[in-house]
Amino acid sequence: MRLGHLLKGNDTKRKSNRRIIVIEDDVDDEDEEDEDEEETSEEREERLEKERQDRIKNKPPLSQIFNISDFEFVAKQVLPLGTWGYYSTGSDDEFSLRENHYAFGRIFFRPKCLVDVTKASTESGEIFGATFDAPFYCTAFAGSPMAHPDAEKNLILAAGNEKIPYLVPIQxxxxxxxxxxxxxxxxxxxxxxxxxxEEQLKNAPEYFKNIEDNYPNIKAFFINVDLPCLGNREKDSKIRAALDPSVNDGLSLFAAPTIKYLNLTWNDMEKLKNSTKIPIVLKGVLRKEDVLKAAELGLGGCLLSNHGGRQLDFAMPPIEILAQSRKLLRENGIKDEDFKMFIDGGIRRGSDIIKALCLGADAVGLGRPFLYAMASYGQPGVERAMQLLKEEMLRDMKLLGVNSVKELNEDMVDIESLKFKGISSSDILYNSNYTNMPPPPFTK
Structure with missing residues (x-):
């Protein structure tokens, strides 16, 4: 069984499943073998690459892309297997990866009627002294060069043209x-x-001062706090293990398990906060108690994130933590405008963004969707993805009976089902793009 077959279309997947059953039933039937079973590994890789290049030549025009999931579908067909595996994988059994998205399917709207919405706008409220055309941003993601030769340049240019913020990565x-x-x-x-x-941490005040002096349009620092070690990205490892070793050379810069990050503490955060005038946001918070602690410490905000399901599996979906956290902050006298809340993970529709805003988010981050758009269509693809989200947001806001993001609040949503894990509406678009964990491949 070939790993490449597991990542292709439904016809191939059905064939792979049939062959797994043959193995389990211990049936020795030469007629069940495919003609290409005797391929050498080199011939197989050459054939798969030729098929991928053919798909690139025949990909749908950008005019045929109608939603964010369409970009993901195309990217899955045109990216090399190793790159797709690195981008799409989560940790362990990927419960958090899937739940990030499924949790949004348990939140429902409570729209108002007979409201004049002719002047509805997606413009964000003030975020660290800035306003944007929509309250979502392009988040940082290591490995952009594997999606497009211009890498992050596509992302910052697209964000500038669409007037939304980009979370500029240090990597x-x-x-x-x-x-x-x-x-x-x-x-x-x-x-x-x-x-x-430790040396980088020691030099952080100097680095921050350089940003303050030379890049005044950087409005906040988002500091990763969920990287005491890398999560077990098992599916990524399985996919790369079946590829030519030379392929892994390019991926190892971003995905090597030997990569070590400095283990930060609350004391470090207090020192960093006192070293800069630019607001500091904790990126990767997953407990409402830590959100409150960050606010009491005087930090600028928190980004609720489980790293796209790539760190601790079974970490709660950020949207659920958001619902708890804003309530706790208000109970402790912390005003919404004094502490910014961000969220990422699993967002695939403008309606997902609106749900997060209703529950107290100031802005919502998307990473993979913009990478998939860039991998498929470059900068124009990223801009179209941003436009689609704006269009969906504006349409849904009108249907909700609101004219501005400031009117979105918890009264506009029903979250009674949010706490019930493992229960979700079937999302055909999301499920069709999800890659199952591959089993170890047999040589014959």
Missing amino acids: CSYPLDTFMSFAKPGQENFHQVHFYT
């Missing part, structure tokens, strides 16, 4: 000064930061 393909020169004049963004060594 970027370009030197920071070069990369920030791509930004449009006046374009406002955030900056994601993490540390590998």
Whole structure:
């Protein structure tokens, strides 16, 4: 059984399943073998690459892309297997990866009628002194060069054209000064930061001061706090293990299990906060109690995230933690405008963004969807993905009976079913793109 077959279309998947049954039944039937069973590994890789190049030549035009999941479908067909595995995988059995999205399917709207919505707008409220055309942003993601040769340049240009923020990664393909020169004049963004060594942490105040002095349009630092070690991204490892070793050389920079990050503490956060005038947001918070602690420490905000389901499996979906956290903050006298709340993970529709805003988010991050759009269509694909989300948001806001994001609140949603894990409406688009965990491949 070939690993490549598991990542292709439904016809191939049915064939693979049939062959698994043959193995389990211990049936020795030469007629069940495919003609290409005797391929050498080199011949197989050459054939699969030729098929991929054919799919690239025949991919749908951008005009035939109608939603975010369409980008994911195309990316799955045109990306190399190793790259797709790295981008799409979660940790362990991927319960958190799937639940991130399924949780949104347990939240339902409570729309108002007979409201004049002719002036409805998706414009964000003020976020660290800036406003944007929509309250969502392109989040940081390591490995962008594997999706497109221009890498993150596509993302910051698209974000500038669509006037939404980009979370500029510290692990970027370009030197920071070069990369920030791509930004449009006046374009406002955030900056994601993490540390590998004590020396980097020690030099953080100097680094922050350089940002303050030279890049005034960086409105906040998002510091990773969920990386004491890397999660077990097992599906990614299985996919890469079946590929030519040379393929893994390019992936190892981002996916090697030997990568170590510095283990940060609350004391470190207090020192970092006192070293800069730019607000600090904790990226990767997963407990409402830690959200409250961050607010009481005087930090700028929290990004509720389980790293796209790539760190601790069975970590709760961020949307559920959001519902708990904003309530706890208000109970402790912390005003919404004094502490910003962000969320990422599993967002695939404008309606998902609206649900998060209703539950107290100031902005919502998307990572994989924009990578898939870039991998399939470059910068125009990313811009179209952002436009689709804006269009969906505006339409749904009108149908909800609201004119601005400021009117979105918990009264607009029913979250009674949110706490029931493992229960979700069947999402055909999401499920059709999900890649199952492959079993170990037999050589024959």
